[in-house]
Amino acid sequence: MGGAALPGPARLCALWAALLALLPGGARGDWMWLGVAPFGAPEKLGCAALPLSGRQQELCRRKPHLLPSIGEGARLGIQECRSQFRHERWNCLLAAAAAAPAPVPAPGAGPLFGYELSSGTKETAFIYAVMAAGLVHSVTRSCSAGNMTECSCDTTLQNGGSASEGWHWGGCSDDVQYGMWFSRKFLDFPIRNTTGKESKVLLAMNLHNNEAGRQAVAKLMSVDCRCHGVSGSCAVKTCWKTMSSFEKIGRLLKDKYENSIQISDKIQRKMRRRDKDQRRIPIRKDDLLYVNKSPNYCVEDKKLGIPGTRGRECNRTSQGAGGCNLLCCGRGYNTHVVRHVERCECKFIWCCYVRCRRCESMTDVHTCK
Numbered sequence: 097m098g099g100a101a102l103p104g105p106a107r108l109c110a111l112w113a114a115l116l117a118l119l120p121g122g123a124r125g126d127w128m129w130l131g132v133a134p135f136g137a138p139e140k141l142g143c144a145a146l147p148l149s150g151r152q153q154e155l156c157r158r159k160p161h162l163l164p165s166i167g168e169g170a171r172l173g174i175q176e177c178r179s180q181f182r183h184e185r186w187n188c189l190l191a192a193a194a195a196a197p198a199p200v201p202a203p204g205a206g207p208l209f210g211y212e213l214s215s216g217t218k219e220t221a222f223i224y225a226v227m228a229a230g231l232v233h234s235v236t237r238s239c240s241a242g243n244m245t246e247c248s249c250d251t252t253l254q255n256g257g258s259a260s261e262g263w264h265w266g267g268c269s270d271d272v273q274y275g276m277w278f279s280r281k282f283l284d285f286p287i288r289n290t291t292g293k294e295s296k297v298l299l300a301m302n303l304h305n306n307e308a309g310r311q312a313v314a315k316l317m318s319v320d321c322r323c324h325g326v327s328g329s330c331a332v333k334t335c336w337k338t339m340s341s342f343e344k345i346g347r348l349l350k351d352k353y354e355n356s357i358q359i360s361d362k363i364q365r366k367m368r369r370r371d372k373d374q375r376r377i378p379i380r381k382d383d384l385l386y387v388n389k390s391p392n393y394c395v396e397d398k399k400l401g402i403p404g405t406r407g408r409e410c411n412r413t414s415q416g417a418g419g420c421n422l423l424c425c426g427r428g429y430n431t432h433v434v435r436h437v438e439r440c441e442c443k444f445i446w447c448c449y450v451r452c453r454r455c456e457s458m459t460d461v462h463t464c465k
Protein backbone atom coordinates (compact mmCIF):
# COMPACT_ATOMS: atom_id res chain seq x y z
CA MET A 97 0.00 0.00 0.00
CA GLY A 98 1.13 3.50 -0.87
CA GLY A 99 1.74 5.76 2.08
CA ALA A 100 1.31 2.95 4.58
CA ALA A 101 4.68 2.70 6.19
CA LEU A 102 5.74 -0.59 7.57
CA PRO A 103 4.12 -3.93 8.05
CA GLY A 104 2.56 -4.85 11.39
CA PRO A 105 4.77 -4.26 14.43
CA ALA A 106 4.70 -7.87 15.55
CA ARG A 107 5.84 -9.10 12.18
CA LEU A 108 8.60 -6.54 12.06
CA CYS A 109 9.73 -7.38 15.51
CA ALA A 110 10.30 -10.98 14.53
CA LEU A 111 11.92 -9.87 11.32
CA TRP A 112 14.35 -7.63 13.10
CA ALA A 113 15.10 -10.10 15.80
CA ALA A 114 16.20 -12.48 13.06
CA LEU A 115 18.13 -9.75 11.31
CA LEU A 116 19.94 -8.83 14.46
CA ALA A 117 21.43 -12.29 14.48
CA LEU A 118 22.29 -12.21 10.81
CA LEU A 119 23.50 -8.72 10.05
CA PRO A 120 27.11 -8.51 9.06
CA GLY A 121 28.92 -5.94 11.12
CA GLY A 122 31.02 -3.43 9.34
CA ALA A 123 29.21 -2.99 6.06
CA ARG A 124 29.23 0.69 5.30
CA GLY A 125 25.93 2.47 5.82
CA ASP A 126 24.58 -0.10 8.23
CA TRP A 127 24.55 2.38 11.10
CA MET A 128 21.21 3.51 9.68
CA TRP A 129 19.69 0.41 11.28
CA LEU A 130 20.07 2.22 14.59
CA GLY A 131 17.00 4.22 13.63
CA VAL A 132 14.73 1.18 13.70
CA ALA A 133 13.86 -1.52 16.21
CA PRO A 134 15.41 -3.54 17.75
CA PHE A 135 18.23 -1.04 17.64
CA GLY A 136 15.70 1.57 18.76
CA ALA A 137 17.44 1.87 22.12
CA PRO A 138 21.02 1.15 21.02
CA GLU A 139 22.48 2.15 24.39
CA LYS A 140 20.89 -0.95 25.88
CA LEU A 141 22.67 -3.25 23.45
CA GLY A 142 26.16 -1.83 23.68
CA CYS A 143 28.57 -0.98 20.89
CA ALA A 144 29.67 -4.50 20.00
CA ALA A 145 26.12 -5.66 19.20
CA LEU A 146 25.48 -2.81 16.78
CA PRO A 147 25.99 -2.81 13.03
CA LEU A 148 28.84 -0.31 12.97
CA SER A 149 32.04 -0.13 10.97
CA GLY A 150 35.42 -0.48 12.68
CA ARG A 151 35.89 3.26 12.99
CA GLN A 152 32.37 3.75 14.27
CA GLN A 153 32.85 0.97 16.81
CA GLU A 154 35.88 2.75 18.16
CA LEU A 155 34.04 6.07 18.34
CA CYS A 156 31.13 4.31 20.02
CA ARG A 157 33.39 2.83 22.69
CA ARG A 158 35.00 6.21 23.36
CA LYS A 159 31.66 8.04 23.52
CA PRO A 160 28.98 5.54 24.52
CA HIS A 161 26.82 8.32 25.94
CA LEU A 162 26.26 9.49 22.35
CA LEU A 163 24.47 6.28 21.38
CA PRO A 164 20.95 7.57 22.10
CA SER A 165 21.65 10.60 19.89
CA ILE A 166 23.02 8.43 17.10
CA GLY A 167 19.90 6.27 17.23
CA GLU A 168 17.69 9.35 17.33
CA GLY A 169 19.58 10.90 14.40
CA ALA A 170 19.04 7.79 12.30
CA ARG A 171 15.38 7.70 13.26
CA LEU A 172 14.93 11.37 12.30
CA GLY A 173 16.60 10.84 8.93
CA ILE A 174 14.59 7.75 8.06
CA GLN A 175 11.31 9.31 9.12
CA GLU A 176 11.96 12.47 7.12
CA CYS A 177 12.93 10.49 4.03
CA ARG A 178 9.70 8.49 4.28
CA SER A 179 7.71 11.66 4.77
CA GLN A 180 9.27 13.75 1.99
CA PHE A 181 8.86 10.96 -0.56
CA ARG A 182 5.54 9.48 0.52
CA HIS A 183 3.82 10.55 -2.71
CA GLU A 184 6.69 9.77 -5.07
CA ARG A 185 7.30 6.72 -7.20
CA TRP A 186 10.35 6.01 -5.08
CA ASN A 187 8.82 6.34 -1.63
CA CYS A 188 11.93 5.74 0.45
CA LEU A 189 10.75 2.30 1.38
CA LEU A 190 13.15 0.44 3.58
CA ALA A 191 14.66 -2.68 2.06
CA ALA A 192 13.46 -4.82 4.96
CA ALA A 193 9.89 -3.64 4.51
CA ALA A 194 10.00 -4.18 0.75
CA ALA A 195 11.20 -7.70 1.30
CA ALA A 196 8.75 -8.33 4.11
CA PRO A 197 6.67 -10.97 2.32
CA ALA A 198 9.81 -13.06 2.14
CA PRO A 199 10.61 -14.69 5.49
CA VAL A 200 13.76 -12.74 6.26
CA PRO A 201 15.90 -10.69 3.89
CA ALA A 202 19.22 -12.33 3.26
CA PRO A 203 21.96 -10.77 5.37
CA GLY A 204 23.80 -10.00 2.15
CA ALA A 205 20.94 -7.59 1.39
CA GLY A 206 22.78 -5.58 4.05
CA PRO A 207 21.98 -1.90 4.02
CA LEU A 208 18.69 -0.67 5.38
CA PHE A 209 17.82 1.19 2.20
CA GLY A 210 18.83 -1.64 -0.13
CA TYR A 211 19.68 -0.82 -3.71
CA GLU A 212 19.33 2.95 -3.31
CA LEU A 213 22.17 3.15 -0.84
CA SER A 214 24.76 2.14 -3.42
CA SER A 215 23.16 2.98 -6.76
CA GLY A 216 24.85 6.38 -6.98
CA THR A 217 21.57 8.02 -7.97
CA LYS A 218 19.73 11.10 -6.74
CA GLU A 219 18.02 8.87 -4.21
CA THR A 220 21.40 7.81 -2.82
CA ALA A 221 22.31 11.47 -2.56
CA PHE A 222 19.18 12.29 -0.59
CA ILE A 223 19.60 9.37 1.80
CA TYR A 224 23.19 10.28 2.66
CA ALA A 225 22.34 13.95 3.10
CA VAL A 226 19.27 13.46 5.26
CA MET A 227 20.97 10.89 7.49
CA ALA A 228 24.04 13.08 8.04
CA ALA A 229 21.73 16.01 8.80
CA GLY A 230 19.71 13.89 11.25
CA LEU A 231 22.85 13.14 13.18
CA VAL A 232 23.79 16.83 13.43
CA HIS A 233 20.28 17.68 14.56
CA SER A 234 19.99 15.06 17.28
CA VAL A 235 23.49 15.56 18.67
CA THR A 236 22.98 19.33 18.76
CA ARG A 237 19.66 18.96 20.58
CA SER A 238 21.35 16.75 23.11
CA CYS A 239 24.09 19.37 23.58
CA SER A 240 21.51 22.10 24.17
CA ALA A 241 19.63 19.91 26.62
CA GLY A 242 22.78 19.83 28.73
CA ASN A 243 23.13 16.08 28.30
CA MET A 244 26.73 16.18 27.19
CA THR A 245 29.99 17.23 28.74
CA GLU A 246 31.77 17.97 25.47
CA CYS A 247 29.25 20.48 24.19
CA SER A 248 26.52 22.82 25.37
CA CYS A 249 24.68 25.92 24.27
CA ASP A 250 26.58 28.41 22.13
CA THR A 251 28.44 30.35 24.79
CA THR A 252 30.20 32.68 22.35
CA LEU A 253 27.03 34.74 22.14
CA GLN A 254 26.55 35.35 25.84
CA ASN A 255 26.43 38.99 26.87
CA GLY A 256 26.33 40.05 23.23
CA GLY A 257 23.55 41.79 21.40
CA SER A 258 22.60 45.34 20.83
CA ALA A 259 21.42 47.38 23.78
CA SER A 260 20.55 50.34 21.59
CA GLU A 261 18.21 48.18 19.50
CA GLY A 262 16.80 46.74 22.66
CA TRP A 263 17.79 43.13 22.45
CA HIS A 264 20.45 40.81 23.81
CA TRP A 265 21.45 37.21 23.41
CA GLY A 266 20.13 35.01 26.15
CA GLY A 267 18.74 31.61 26.87
CA CYS A 268 20.32 28.67 25.09
CA SER A 269 21.49 29.12 21.53
CA ASP A 270 21.92 25.86 19.62
CA ASP A 271 25.55 25.33 18.73
CA VAL A 272 25.78 23.06 15.69
CA GLN A 273 29.58 22.98 15.66
CA TYR A 274 29.94 19.90 17.81
CA GLY A 275 27.13 18.08 15.99
CA MET A 276 28.79 18.89 12.65
CA TRP A 277 32.12 17.66 13.94
CA PHE A 278 30.63 14.45 15.26
CA SER A 279 28.62 13.76 12.11
CA ARG A 280 31.82 14.14 10.05
CA LYS A 281 33.82 11.95 12.37
CA PHE A 282 31.18 9.26 12.46
CA LEU A 283 30.18 9.18 8.80
CA ASP A 284 32.96 10.50 6.60
CA PHE A 285 35.27 7.68 5.75
CA PRO A 286 38.49 8.81 4.15
CA ILE A 287 38.70 8.00 0.49
CA ARG A 288 41.06 5.10 0.49
CA ASN A 289 42.82 3.61 -2.45
CA THR A 290 39.85 1.69 -3.73
CA THR A 291 39.95 -0.37 -6.84
CA GLY A 292 37.91 0.84 -9.76
CA LYS A 293 36.99 4.37 -10.71
CA GLU A 294 33.31 3.70 -10.12
CA SER A 295 33.65 3.06 -6.40
CA LYS A 296 36.03 5.96 -6.00
CA VAL A 297 33.64 8.44 -7.54
CA LEU A 298 30.75 6.99 -5.51
CA LEU A 299 32.72 7.48 -2.31
CA ALA A 300 33.53 11.06 -3.22
CA MET A 301 29.89 11.63 -4.07
CA ASN A 302 28.69 10.20 -0.74
CA LEU A 303 31.12 12.35 1.23
CA HIS A 304 29.99 15.44 -0.62
CA ASN A 305 26.32 14.65 0.02
CA ASN A 306 26.96 13.99 3.71
CA GLU A 307 28.37 17.47 3.95
CA ALA A 308 25.51 18.95 1.92
CA GLY A 309 23.12 17.52 4.49
CA ARG A 310 25.05 19.08 7.35
CA GLN A 311 25.19 22.41 5.55
CA ALA A 312 21.40 22.38 5.30
CA VAL A 313 21.15 22.27 9.10
CA ALA A 314 23.64 25.13 9.48
CA LYS A 315 22.00 27.20 6.76
CA LEU A 316 18.54 26.98 8.31
CA MET A 317 19.60 28.22 11.73
CA SER A 318 17.26 31.00 12.72
CA VAL A 319 16.79 33.45 15.56
CA ASP A 320 13.94 33.33 18.06
CA CYS A 321 13.20 36.16 20.42
CA ARG A 322 11.06 36.71 23.45
CA CYS A 323 9.71 40.05 24.56
CA HIS A 324 10.03 41.54 28.00
CA GLY A 325 8.74 44.81 29.30
CA VAL A 326 5.61 46.17 30.86
CA SER A 327 2.45 44.58 29.49
CA GLY A 328 4.08 43.12 26.39
CA SER A 329 5.62 46.40 25.27
CA CYS A 330 8.64 44.53 24.02
CA ALA A 331 11.02 47.18 25.32
CA VAL A 332 13.64 44.48 25.80
CA LYS A 333 14.06 41.31 23.80
CA THR A 334 16.01 38.18 24.58
CA CYS A 335 17.11 36.29 21.47
CA TRP A 336 18.72 32.96 20.82
CA LYS A 337 19.77 30.93 17.80
CA THR A 338 17.82 27.80 17.10
CA MET A 339 17.89 25.01 14.57
CA SER A 340 14.91 24.70 12.25
CA SER A 341 12.52 21.82 12.65
CA PHE A 342 13.83 18.73 10.94
CA GLU A 343 10.85 18.82 8.63
CA LYS A 344 12.01 22.16 7.27
CA ILE A 345 15.50 20.77 6.77
CA GLY A 346 13.98 17.79 4.97
CA ARG A 347 12.07 20.10 2.66
CA LEU A 348 15.24 22.01 1.76
CA LEU A 349 17.03 18.74 1.03
CA LYS A 350 14.11 17.55 -1.11
CA ASP A 351 14.47 20.75 -3.07
CA LYS A 352 18.20 20.10 -3.45
CA TYR A 353 17.34 16.56 -4.60
CA GLU A 354 15.08 17.92 -7.31
CA ASN A 355 17.87 20.21 -8.48
CA SER A 356 20.70 17.77 -7.96
CA ILE A 357 23.69 17.76 -10.27
CA GLN A 358 24.96 14.83 -12.28
CA ILE A 359 28.71 14.51 -12.11
CA SER A 360 31.11 12.76 -14.42
CA ASP A 361 31.98 9.20 -13.49
CA LYS A 362 35.55 9.93 -14.49
CA ILE A 363 37.02 11.45 -11.41
CA GLN A 364 39.94 13.74 -12.01
CA ARG A 365 41.50 15.77 -9.26
CA LYS A 366 38.03 16.83 -8.25
CA MET A 367 34.47 16.12 -9.21
CA ARG A 368 33.14 17.72 -12.37
CA ARG A 369 29.71 18.19 -13.84
CA ARG A 370 28.85 15.62 -16.45
CA ASP A 371 27.30 18.25 -18.69
CA LYS A 372 30.28 19.76 -20.54
CA ASP A 373 28.45 23.02 -21.25
CA GLN A 374 27.99 23.64 -17.54
CA ARG A 375 31.44 22.70 -16.30
CA ARG A 376 32.24 26.32 -15.57
CA ILE A 377 29.42 26.63 -13.06
CA PRO A 378 31.00 25.73 -9.75
CA ILE A 379 29.62 22.91 -7.62
CA ARG A 380 28.64 24.29 -4.23
CA LYS A 381 29.09 22.38 -1.04
CA ASP A 382 25.37 22.35 -0.37
CA ASP A 383 24.45 20.91 -3.79
CA LEU A 384 23.43 17.27 -4.00
CA LEU A 385 25.43 15.24 -6.50
CA TYR A 386 24.76 11.98 -8.28
CA VAL A 387 26.55 9.83 -10.83
CA ASN A 388 23.95 7.46 -12.25
CA LYS A 389 20.50 8.07 -13.66
CA SER A 390 17.68 6.67 -11.56
CA PRO A 391 15.43 3.88 -12.77
CA ASN A 392 11.85 5.08 -13.27
CA TYR A 393 10.61 3.04 -10.28
CA CYS A 394 7.42 2.22 -12.20
CA VAL A 395 7.75 -1.51 -12.51
CA GLU A 396 8.87 -4.11 -10.05
CA ASP A 397 12.48 -5.21 -10.26
CA LYS A 398 13.06 -8.02 -7.79
CA LYS A 399 16.77 -8.08 -8.42
CA LEU A 400 17.22 -4.44 -7.46
CA GLY A 401 14.54 -4.63 -4.77
CA ILE A 402 12.34 -2.06 -6.49
CA PRO A 403 8.69 -2.80 -5.67
CA GLY A 404 7.16 -0.72 -8.50
CA THR A 405 4.07 1.42 -8.05
CA ARG A 406 1.44 -1.26 -8.62
CA GLY A 407 -1.05 -1.26 -5.77
CA ARG A 408 0.05 2.17 -4.51
CA GLU A 409 -2.73 4.51 -3.50
CA CYS A 410 -2.98 7.56 -5.72
CA ASN A 411 -4.93 10.81 -5.92
CA ARG A 412 -7.28 10.95 -8.89
CA THR A 413 -7.58 14.73 -8.99
CA SER A 414 -3.95 15.65 -8.49
CA GLN A 415 -1.67 16.37 -11.43
CA GLY A 416 1.34 16.32 -9.13
CA ALA A 417 3.58 13.60 -7.78
CA GLY A 418 0.93 11.62 -5.90
CA GLY A 419 -1.60 11.86 -8.73
CA CYS A 420 -2.72 8.67 -10.44
CA ASN A 421 -1.39 9.95 -13.73
CA LEU A 422 2.23 10.19 -12.67
CA LEU A 423 2.31 7.60 -9.93
CA CYS A 424 0.74 4.84 -12.02
CA CYS A 425 3.06 5.60 -14.95
CA GLY A 426 0.16 5.70 -17.39
CA ARG A 427 -1.10 2.20 -16.55
CA GLY A 428 -4.33 3.49 -15.05
CA TYR A 429 -5.87 2.74 -11.68
CA ASN A 430 -8.50 0.68 -9.90
CA THR A 431 -11.16 2.21 -7.70
CA HIS A 432 -12.47 0.57 -4.57
CA VAL A 433 -15.13 1.84 -2.26
CA VAL A 434 -14.06 1.85 1.35
CA ARG A 435 -16.61 2.02 4.12
CA HIS A 436 -15.72 4.01 7.24
CA VAL A 437 -17.66 3.69 10.45
CA GLU A 438 -17.15 6.29 13.12
CA ARG A 439 -18.82 7.76 16.16
CA CYS A 440 -20.58 10.97 15.34
CA GLU A 441 -23.13 13.51 16.57
CA CYS A 442 -21.91 12.94 20.08
CA LYS A 443 -23.94 14.55 22.85
CA PHE A 444 -23.10 15.10 26.46
CA ILE A 445 -25.87 13.67 28.64
CA TRP A 446 -26.29 15.17 32.14
CA CYS A 447 -24.75 13.55 34.11
CA CYS A 448 -22.26 12.08 33.07
CA TYR A 449 -21.87 10.33 29.83
CA VAL A 450 -21.57 10.90 26.11
CA ARG A 451 -23.95 9.36 23.64
CA CYS A 452 -22.99 9.04 19.99
CA ARG A 453 -24.47 7.72 16.80
CA ARG A 454 -22.68 5.46 14.40
CA CYS A 455 -22.11 7.14 11.09
CA GLU A 456 -21.10 5.41 7.94
CA SER A 457 -19.38 7.03 5.03
CA MET A 458 -18.08 5.75 1.75
CA THR A 459 -14.92 6.96 0.09
CA ASP A 460 -13.32 6.02 -3.17
CA VAL A 461 -9.79 4.76 -2.94
CA HIS A 462 -7.70 4.57 -6.08
CA THR A 463 -4.76 2.26 -6.51
CA CYS A 464 -2.38 1.91 -9.41
CA LYS A 465 -2.86 -0.97 -11.85
Ligand SMILES: *[C@@H]1O[C@H](CO)[C@@H](O)[C@H](O)[C@H]1NC(C)=O
Pocket residue numbers: 237238241243
Ligand atom coordinates in the same frame (compact mmCIF):
# COMPACT_ATOMS: atom_id res chain seq x y z
C1 LIG B 1 18.67 14.22 27.85
O1 LIG B 1 18.77 13.21 28.83
C2 LIG B 1 17.56 12.84 29.44
C3 LIG B 1 17.85 11.85 30.56
O2 LIG B 1 18.76 10.88 30.13
C4 LIG B 1 16.62 12.25 28.37
O3 LIG B 1 15.38 11.88 28.93
C5 LIG B 1 16.39 13.28 27.28
O4 LIG B 1 15.61 12.73 26.25
C6 LIG B 1 17.71 13.76 26.72
N1 LIG B 1 17.46 14.85 25.78
C7 LIG B 1 18.05 14.94 24.58
C8 LIG B 1 17.60 16.04 23.71
O5 LIG B 1 18.90 14.16 24.22
Ligand SMILES: *[C@@H]1O[C@H](CO)[C@@H](O)[C@H](O)[C@H]1NC(C)=O
Pocket residue numbers: 289
Ligand atom coordinates in the same frame (compact mmCIF):
# COMPACT_ATOMS: atom_id res chain seq x y z
C1 LIG C 1 47.19 3.72 -4.44
O1 LIG C 1 47.27 2.80 -5.52
C2 LIG C 1 48.32 3.04 -6.42
C3 LIG C 1 48.19 2.08 -7.60
O2 LIG C 1 47.34 1.01 -7.35
C4 LIG C 1 49.66 2.87 -5.68
O3 LIG C 1 50.75 3.11 -6.56
C5 LIG C 1 49.70 3.88 -4.53
O4 LIG C 1 50.88 3.70 -3.77
C6 LIG C 1 48.48 3.69 -3.62
N1 LIG C 1 48.44 4.77 -2.62
C7 LIG C 1 48.21 4.54 -1.35
C8 LIG C 1 48.16 5.76 -0.44
O5 LIG C 1 48.01 3.43 -0.88
Ligand SMILES: *[C@@H]1O[C@H](CO)[C@@H](O)[C@H](O)[C@H]1NC(C)=O
Pocket residue numbers: 411412413414415
Ligand atom coordinates in the same frame (compact mmCIF):
# COMPACT_ATOMS: atom_id res chain seq x y z
C1 LIG D 1 -5.76 15.18 -4.02
O1 LIG D 1 -5.21 16.24 -4.74
C2 LIG D 1 -5.96 17.44 -4.67
C3 LIG D 1 -5.34 18.44 -5.65
O2 LIG D 1 -3.97 18.49 -5.54
C4 LIG D 1 -5.96 17.92 -3.21
O3 LIG D 1 -6.70 19.10 -3.10
C5 LIG D 1 -6.56 16.84 -2.33
O4 LIG D 1 -6.50 17.22 -0.98
C6 LIG D 1 -5.85 15.52 -2.53
N1 LIG D 1 -6.58 14.47 -1.83
C7 LIG D 1 -5.99 13.67 -0.93
C8 LIG D 1 -6.85 12.63 -0.33
O5 LIG D 1 -4.82 13.77 -0.65
